[in-house]
Amino acid sequence: MFATLSNVRIVAVRAAVPSQEIALEDEVEFYGGSLKKIKRLQDTLGMCKRRVCPADVTASDLCAHAANALLRECREDRDSIDCLVFVSQMPDWIQPATACELQDRLHLSRECAAFDVNQGCAGYVYGLWLAGSLVASGSARKVLLLVGDAQSFSRDRANRITAPVFGDGGSATLLTRDESAPPLVFDLGTDGRGFENIILPAGGARIPFVRxxxxxxxxxxxxxxxxxxxxxxxxxxxxxxxxxxFTMDVVPPHLERLLQRAGAGIDDFDLFVFHQANRQIVTSLAAKAGFPLEKTPVESFSRYGNTASASIPIALCDKFGSSPISGKMLLCGYGIGLSWASCICRLENVACAPVLDFEADPERLSREQWISRWEKIFKGEVDIYD
Amino acid sequence: MTREEFLEELQGMLQCESALSADTVLADMEEWDSLAFMVLIAFFDKSFGLRVTFDMLKKCRTPEDLISLTNGGVA
Known part of the structure; x- marks a missing residue:
């Protein structure tokens, strides 16, 4: 579907990653000791390093870190946030929405609406579309969009299809109502026939964990x-x-359609920011779409891995650092779903910072402490909020 | 593109040390993997304007089979 949103300004963006880094060279044991295979992965995919969360840190923690930095540095009044949207494939809880706990953790107003959205590699653009729609419609004046994924904890490191590709990352983006803001133009799509091409089969209601x-x-x-x-x-x-x-079949015609409907030419753009699936995919897509490679960043994949929904804000923060983000951009996400979503936007002085290293909140419980907390709650030994 | 050029390109893309002939058995090479498929798919698209898939490549036994996939793009 195609949509144009008016009166929406993207004000600020922050991204956060855990500090622990794993380099491909650290894992030569999983390639039968073959340094040659590792070199091929580095040369062709740009696969080099990724960041992984410690056992007790989740996507919501990374996003909260990014959000706190954003709100503090932009001197935003926390009471002015009307809505909090948390986009992730790995929420802290199955129930309730992780956004609800985040409302409290971020000290947002109780007048703030909060909910989760399950989206992956297309999730950042989905989030911009959804949060932007709330602002454009007048339903909310200011929306805090938190987008991130952290699933390294659940992966078997011996699995060479998934483990070395994906890194953990989180982000925060602030959108606000502004009648002078340039339009945001979107195209989104879904092909559910491929829902099993990337999937976590167990843990939901179809294949539940049971007694x-x-x-x-x-x-x-x-x-x-x-x-x-x-x-x-x-x-x-x-x-x-x-x-x-799927990516090579669907994304290039999707981009062509979006450019055509938006009446935009390739020369109009300052930057094409693709979801950082891997360098080969990004450069193949850019070549097929006719986008110049010098305007298509690929470096953040080599630094942070494929951070799923967080990869576009991470690529932006990695590229712009402390400089404000300005220029005509095309943002494009594609993957699990199978879903795809792209946005054409003219960004104007979006407050940015280099990708932040996550620092643990010492108050936050460890996984073991959460488990023992629940054992105590059941036995009536701990009071929960009343 | 000539056959010799194609075989040289192929060797470069696979990053294998020994020269390839048209009847080298691809499955015997450790470099014949999904990484190679990804690079080849981009190469077919760029050089011949052809869309090949992982499955089409998996079915190729030798470089000769890959040449057939080019629909006369290699002579």
């Missing part, structure tokens, strides 16, 4: 593919070849 220990065994049993990669139903599965085929 029956024996049935849960099947969900955590490991099965290896012909290349020896271990898979479990409680981890994200991906068929890389199918996803690559």
């Amino acid at each position: 029956d220990q024996q049935r849960n065994e099947a969900l955590i049993a490991t099965h290896c593919d012909p290349q020896g990669n271990p898979w479990q139903m409680c981890e994200t599965y991906m068929d890389g070849g199918k996803v690559f085929n």
Whole structure:
């Protein structure tokens, strides 16, 4: 679908990543000791490093860190935020929406609407479209959009399809009502036939975790593919070849359609910011769409890995650092769903900062402490909010 | 593109040390993997304007089969 939103200004963006870095060279054991294979991955995909969260840190923690920095540095009144949207594939809780706890953690007003959206690699542009729609319609004046993913904890490092590709990252973007803002132009689409091409099969209602220990065994049993990669139903599965085929088939005509409907020419743009799936995919897409490579950033994949929904804001913060973001941009996300979403926007002095290193909140409970908290709640030994 | 040029390009894309002939068995090479497929898909698109898929490449046994995929783009 095609949409043009007016009166929406993107005010500020921040991104945060965990400080622990894993380099491909650290994992030569998973390539049978072959440094040559590692060099091929570096040369062709640009795969070099990724950031991974410690056991007790989640996507919401990274996003909260980015949001606190944004609100503090832009001197935003926390009471003025009308709506909080958290876009992630890995919320802290199945119920309630993680955005609800974030409203409290970020000290936002109780008059603030808060909800989660389940979207992945197209999630940042989806979030801009959704948050922008709320602002454009007059439903909300100021929306804080938190977008991020952190799933390294759930991956088997021996799985070479997923583990080395994906890094953890979070972001915060502030959108506000402004009658003088240039329009945001979107095109979004879905092909649900490919819903199993990237999927976390177990843990939802279709294949739930249940009280029956024996049935849960099947969900955590490991099965290896012909290349020896271990898979479990409680981890994200991906068929890389199918996803690559989809990307090359769907994204270039989608971009052509968007440019045509928006009446925009390739020369009008200062920057083409693709979801950083890997360098090969981004450069292939840019070549196919006719976008000049010097205007298409690819470096942040090599620094941070594929950070799913957070990769576009991370690429922006990585590129602009402390300089305000200005210029005509095309932002393009594609992946799990299968979903795709792109936005043409003229950004004007968007407050930016270099990608932030996450610092743990010492008040935050560890996973073990959460588990023991729940054991105590059940036994009536701890009071919860009243 | 000539056959010799194609084989040289292929060797460069696969980053393999020994020269390839038209009847080299691809499956015997450790470099014949999904990484190679991704690079080849981009190469087919750029050099011949052709859209090939992972499955089409998987079915190729030798560089000769890859040449056939070019629909006369390699002579």
